[in-house]
Amino acid sequence: MVNSGIRWSPTRMARIQNILARLRNAAKAPSPYHALRWHTLRRQDLKAGKRILICGAGIAGPTLGFWLHQYGYSVVIAEKAKAIRDGGQNVDIKGPGQDVIRRMGLAEQILAKNTQEQGQKYLDANGRLIAALPIGSIGSLTSDFEILRGDFANILYEATRASCEYRFGCYVSALKQADEHVEVAFNDGSVEQFELVVCADGIASSTRQMVLSEHTHFHDFGAYMAFFKIPRRPEDDGWAWSINGIGGTMITLRPGTTAETTVLVTFPKTAVRVEPSGTAESKAVLREALLGRGTVAERILAGMDQVRDLYFGPMCQVKVSTWSQGRVVLLGDAGYCPTAFTGQGTVLSLVGAYVLAGEIKQHEQVADAFAAYEQRLRPLVEQTQAQMSARLVTLLHVKSRAGIALMRVLQRLIASSPVQRLGKWLAGRAKQTATPFQLPDYP
Ligand SMILES: Cc1cc2nc3c(=O)[nH]c(=O)nc-3n(C[C@H](O)[C@H](O)[C@H](O)COP(=O)(O)OP(=O)(O)OC[C@H]3O[C@@H](n4cnc5c(N)ncnc54)[C@H](O)[C@@H]3O)c2cc1C
Structure with a gap:
């Protein structure tokens, strides 16, 4: 080979020799798709190293x-x-989120882990029934793709652990961007280069x-949310239970596993609250919101010390004016x-990941890929975020006895047959006129 003065690294030399060998083989094979194969080889070779x-x-x-692995990238998580x-x-995995799951071939695994929730019941603070919305009712929490978040996270992990390199106990401590790569410093002191960095850290x-x-910008709705699990009891009947309590504390218990029941507690922030930091402080705030709120709240309080993976935080939306x-x-x-x-959040994550991977695959330029991803997804994100409002949060977390009494009247009304019939008719009409988000194809 002529010495051009360029010094190639051994890895690059090996890669070039590999490409040349494959080209020689491709040239030997008489194929009407010769030009196409050359193009495919070149693209894959360029991308395989990323x-x-x-x-x-x-x-x-x-x-x-x-998805990135499907498209030939090398992935570290x-x-x-x-x-x-x-x-x-x-x-609840709905609409386009279900489509992503089907395209990943995971629908059967998800359905096998279905929590079998039968619908939603509204109860009073001592567990007495106010109204019931069986699965399929208008206004019910329960959908046909119900799975515990943890089971879902485990299914995704199992589907990717052989193809992606997982590093646990690992996070980024600093990032430095260059033209051709991002230099990443990790918490263990190591430094590595990557083509792209994706922030999917919640x-x-x-x-x-x-x-x-x-x-x-964080759009704070002035309330806290806590998700966790408590031991299941024989009286947990396979329905979601929702309770509007005094002081605005709202409790939802839902079927989890045979051993556990899942809990969601949401409640308004008090005026002078300093944001709790860490599990102990969060549990203290949670205890305060549950004290004196009836027998269901007492049951939750009794199991609080054993709660292992508490997900606690302000009820807020993340709004970022540019995503990259x-x-x-x-x-x-x-x-x-x-x-x-x-x-x-789960639906947006699934659709966002599918679209981002597809656009990375489709584009040669990083900026074009990221712009196309944002352009496709932002309308769905804005439409979803618009479903929440401070007024709705206040309405759902009524504080006074009179407000709770009125809420119960509303709950009974929603569950009544005439309102259900009307709701189903209106939903049917809305479906006919709406243009649902269509997943793009990335051949
Ligand atoms: C423990 C837990 C319980 C949840 N419970 C519910 C629920 O019951 N209902 C519901 O609707 N939503 C719940 N969510 C939120 C829900 O998972 C998300 O809204 C949605 O699925 C979006 O997923 P995500 O992957 O973007 O974020 P998340 O699911 O929040 O995942 C983010 C991941 O990043 C990790 N992480 C955080 N910081 C770093 C860092 N610096 N470096 C590397 N990794 C980091 C976290 O440990 C977590 O595993 C929960 C999230 C968690 C983590």
Whole structure:
């Protein structure tokens, strides 16, 4: 070979020799698709070397890892926790989220873990029935794709653990962007280069704060949310129970596993509250919201010390004016959390991961890929976030006895046959006129 003065690294030399050998073989084979095969080879070889770092192994991170691996990328997933976090309540996977699951070939596994929830009951603070909305009713929490968030996270992990490199107890401590890569320093002191970095580290994303903090705004609805599990009891009947309590504390218990019942407690912040930090402080705030709130709340309080993976935080939405900066991009709750209260965070994560991977695959330029991802997804995100409002949160967390009495009248009305018939008719009409989000194809 002529000495051109360029010094190739052994890896690059090996890669070039590999390409040349494959080209020689391709040229030998008489194929009418010769030109096409050359093009395919070139694209794959360029892409196969790309390493992408995903921060966060919740729902969005592993889903993105799944698709990127399908498209030939090499994926590292850094998760701050020591293992997959299997906490959380029941998540309802709806609409385009179900389509993503089907395209991943995971629908059967999800259905096998269905919590078999039969519907939603409204109860009073001592567990007496006010109204019931069986599965399929208008206004019921229960959908046909009900799974515990932890089971779902584990299914995604199992589907990707062989194809993506998972690093637990690992997080980014600093990021430096260059033209051709991002230099990443990890908490163990090591430094590596990646083509792209994806922040999928949840609502409190620290990687987002490293690059897009000035573009980030939290829309706080003035309430707290706590998700956790307590031991199941014989009286837990397979229905979701919702209770509006004095002081605005709202409790929802839902079927989890044969051994556990899941709990969601939401309650208004008091005027002079300093944000609790850490599990002990969060549990203290939670205890205060449950004290003197009836027998169901007492049962939860009794199991509080044993609660293992508490997911606690303010009920808020993440709004970021631009989702990327250079080679770093936001995904899932880190970029556009609609609040877990909407139940739509999982759907946005699934669809976001699918679209982001597809656009990375489709584009040669990083900026084009990220722009196309944001352009496709932002309308769905804004529409989903618009479902929440401070007024709705106040209405659902009525504080006074009179307000709670009125709420019960409303709950009975919603469950009544005439209102259900009217609701179903209106929903049918809305379906006919609505244009649902269509998943793009990335052939
Ligand atoms: C324990 C838990 C319980 C939840 N319970 C519910 C629920 O019951 N109902 C509901 O609707 N939503 C729940 N959510 C939120 C829901 O998972 C998300 O709204 C949605 O699925 C979006 O997923 P995500 O992957 O973007 O974020 P998440 O599911 O929040 O995942 C983010 C992941 O990033 C990890 N992480 C955090 N910081 C770093 C870092 N610096 N570096 C690397 N990794 C990091 C976290 O440990 C977590 O595993 C829960 C989330 C968690 C983590």
